Amino acid sequence: MLYALDARRRERVVCCSPAAEQWGVRRGMPRSEAAARLEMASRRGHTVVQCRWSSTEDRAALEELAVFCGQFSPQVAHTTYSSAGSWTLADGLFLEITGTRHWFGGEESLVAQAIRAIAERWGYRACWGVADTPAAAWAWARYGPPEATTNPAGACLPPGNSWPQIKGLPIAALRLGETLEKTLIQLGIERIEQLAALPAASLRMRWGALPAERLAQLQGQLQELLQPIASPESWCVEQVLEYPTASRPQVEQVVAGLMGRLAERLAQKQLGALELVVWLGCRAAGCRLPMRIGLLEPTADVEHWRQLACMQFEQTPLPAAVTSLAVEAVRVGRLPVREGRLFGNSCSEAGAGRALADLVERLSARLGPQAVLRPYLAPDRQPEYAWAGRPYLEAAAGRGQAHCVQSRPTVARPLWLYQPPLPLHVMAVVPEGPPLRCQTARFQFTVARCWGPERIETGWWRGASVRRDYYRVEADDGRHFWIFRRLGDGRWFLQGEFV
Amino acid sequence: MGNTAARRTVEQLRRQLQQWEQERRLVCRSGWLPGVEESGLPAERIGTGVESWDRLMPEGGFRRGTLVEFFGAGGSGVGTVALWVARCALQQVPGVLVVVERRQRFYPPAAAVWGIPLDRCIWVQVPDKRLQAWTIDQALRSPAVAAVWSWVERLEEQWGRRWQLAAESAGTLGLLLRPSTERGRRSWADMQWMVVPECTQALRGDSTGNRQPVAGETLRQVRLTLVRSRLGPAGGSCRLVLDDFRGLVAAAGQEETRHGASGLSVVAALAYPAAVRSASLVGRRTSGAVCS
CATH class of the missing domain: 3.30.1490.100 (DNA polymerase, Y-family, little finger domain)
Structure with a gap:
């Protein structure tokens, strides 16, 4: 799930995966409400990932992908942008393959190679549509059956005869904007063929020029202007x-x-x-x-x-x-x-x-x-996630430092942290009381003094919640350690040393 | 032709001036001519802000361009003491701190508590001993580095010598954490310190041990001994109090320190109202069971 601040500085969902949609998450929903729904999903064993969305990074990533796709087509252009509440999303690329498909052994082979290359280089699962017009290709890639658009054979519509497959797509495939789409759906016009059945003059009179224009672009009667992304000079x-x-x-x-x-x-x-x-x-x-x-x-x-x-x-x-x-x-x-x-x-x-x-x-x-890092503090109470290390080369270039915290922390933490924590055998006077004697696989110590507990309950959005009681202990020889008791099963762990 | 001659003359003048400048620096460092001081250059000695600690060192502080070894066990405070020196170095000379680590245990939030600005910190994770040695060498050799902080278990002699030369050439302070078991071995370090933790019972200043725990008891105490120094006599020791909560070091029993950030007295540092309840409850029981 991606979220961002809207015009009123409230966090709202920008977009989410189909799996999240099944749990009731919708675009434009407050983040807190979405998080509550996703908590139920995480309890059922689903992995939940929430990230802050940045339009600049999104666009930069898409342009980088466009440059990469230059190997399949000399002309790569942005698709039009769809409005999502108060945000604008970059949602895809147009590739003009009229003159290049024979170099790749046909359309299907080109799509297969492109799917493979993008997955290998970027890890993306791309949806494709190949048609006679950009509008038809966009509609099929976005609203065609998922099993067809991710498959080279299914992604390519028959040359000169794509209308039979396109006409059954929902009205959103015409890129009319959310307001007009809602109006049409309220009037019972849910598919492209229903809109195409109406007289063009009536369309213009009722809803302006856009619906008729989009239909004409879809059927190749009106040419769509693409704005190619200038590929940088090759060095x-x-x-x-x-x-x-x-x-x-x-x-x-x-x-x-x-x-x-x-x-x-x-x-x-x-x-x-x-x-x-x-x-x-x-x-x-x-x-x-x-x-x-x-x-x-x-x-x-x-x-x-x-x-x-x-x-x-x-x-x-x-x-x-x-x-x-x-x-x-x-x-x-x-x-x-x-x-x-x-x-x-x-x-x-x-x-x-x-x-x-x-x-x-x-x-x-x-x-x-990856071995030369610039550490950042992260706003997380779980000790393992209270910092992040980014490659210094990237950090210096100003990339990927969205979630850092600059203020000095105000809690005492050990200089060495074991990750994962080491299992510890602890002897205590009472079952859930402070420790008296501790033993790890390597050494043991008697507890002379002990401070705590400091309870940390967090991390539910990462899957299983973390519930720990932390104690700082001083061994009888003056050494200091940081240990915790896991509240779920009562097991003890050594988390760090005040080295 | 004229251009070439002019360039050559400028080059000759530049070399001449550089030579004079180097000679002047050598004279300043050696202290042969009293009253001749380096102006506009970063401090050559790094003070710790703790008077009793500075007094143990022949030059009243850590000299730049030297290797310093700190011996101690895990949990003893040896890393914290060395990190305090790194912090002082960052405050007094330009450059970054390079943390070289093989076991990926270093915890940046704790370093931040101890006043290390993370934007002036480079954390290098190395897979083996050979690359750790190479990385320390590279970092010590760089004039952009103020200090290098690393846990070194076994140190081969030739690497020690290389590090010493590298630190000297670039004026970098090398802070090496060593296990106590390595103390007797030959070393190229200019100074060696032994860090021994002491039970905080002594910190409360009550010989009977009957006094109830008070707020701020998370203070630690260590005894710091100058084991060896190439620059002067060794053997002196002092007691330090480490406050992990505020990231401060102070002399035990001493109320004032020199640094701006560490200007709080130990007495003031003892006042942690939030910790009173839990500390007193838990501390009372453990002191009855174990420390009696």
Whole structure:
């Protein structure tokens, strides 16, 4: 379920999955009401995911997908936007495949390849509609039977004869807007064929030009204007080797040469790379190995690129001899302009920024971006979820920091946290009382002092609720630990050490 | 032609000035010429804000560009003491804190309580000992880093030497947490500290142990001993009180500290009205059963 703040600063549902709809969740519903309904779903074993929706991120993701779909069509355009209460949703893409389908072995094969590629690259399950007109394709993709639109054979309507399948679709497939759709449904016009049966003049007189226009677009009598998304310039240089080679120094040398060529091209436009991909083509293994290099700020320093690539290359096993190489700048940015200093930039702020970028890039190249994190506090009472770590490269680029909390916490927490918590054998004076003696698999201690309980009951939206009584205990030798008793079954766990 | 000659002259002048600047810094650091101080440069010594602790160190603080080892067991407060030094470093010199960890136990909310600004913190999760050593080396070598904080179980000598040189070259403070069992081994660290926790019974200042628990008892107490120092005599020790609730360190029995954030007295820190009820109830029972 996605939610957002509306014009009155109230949280409302923007959209939800069909499974959530079965539990009564609807678009525009207050989030609290939807959450209450989903709680029942989670009690029945369903996984509930709630996320804050961002129109900017949504649109950016769709545009990234549009660029990816450029491999199937030279012209990719946004579909029209549907209104959802006070929000505007980007809801799909148009691909003009008139001249490209034969390159993929026909329409069905093209759709099959596209479904597979999108699932592999993005993990999305895309719904498709292939028809003579954009309006018909949109209607089928959105309102056709789900088993047909996710299947290459079902997604392609017969050329020149799509009307029989389109006419039975609901009136919403015409993109008339929520108000007009409601009016038509109240009048008993629920399917396209019912609207098409009315005289065009009557349609115009009663509801304006839009219904007649949409019908004409659907049947190909009126052309629909598509606004293609401009695909960014490709920053890729490649070289096919004369002979396959497994020699790493040779490969590194060729990669350095390619990087030099790419840097020259970027320099002409005062650009630097933010993300590089070095593709190693191994024809014998039938694959292209990507090596991704993330950068904190736009850079066109070939030597720096080469060092980062070598760090990754050392850890990349080659499945076969390399036959071709390519270096692609996936993301580029304008090179920062800095005033020169007599002593270089070593002492200045810019120099420190470059040094930090250099460190983060080196660590990310060698250990992987997921290992170099910038921690954030998260607004969650459950200790395991009270923070989040985002790859530093992403965090510095300002991506994915929507839910962070900046204020300093006001509760004492241990510096080491065991995740998952370690099972603990505890001896207490009374069954549900504070602990007296604790034993883990590795060590044991006698409790000299104890503070608590601090009750934490939360996390129902993640599935099973968390109900714990936390105690801070001091061992007889002065060490401090953080332990809890699970209220459901009374079992004890060691959660952390005040190391 | 003229351009090339001019560029060469500028380059020569730049080198000359850089050389003079380096020599001046060396003189300043060595202290050979009294009265010659570095101006406009970050502090060379990092004070802890706890007078009795600073007094134990030959230079009255942690010198930048050195390796410091803290020995102690889990739960003893060794990590907190080192983190306090990291916090002081972040307050006094520009740069970030790099936390290098192999077991993914570091808990950022606790670091935030201890005053570590998380936007100046890089947490590096390493899969093995070899990559941990490499990461610490890279971090110590970077001039953008103020301090490196890492739990190091076994330390090979050549890595110790590399880290020491790296820290020295970039002026970074290396804070290494070590298990107590590693204390006797050869080391390239400039200072070694032993952190031993003490039962908070002593903190209440009542030798009979009959006094009832009061609010603010979550204070911890540790004894800090300077085991070894390359820069001067070792052997001194002091007692510190660690307040996990407010993220403060103070000398035991001392009411004032030097840092702005740690300007609260220990007596004031003892006043936690919210904790009175539960602490007194639970503490009374345990002290009767165990600590009598």
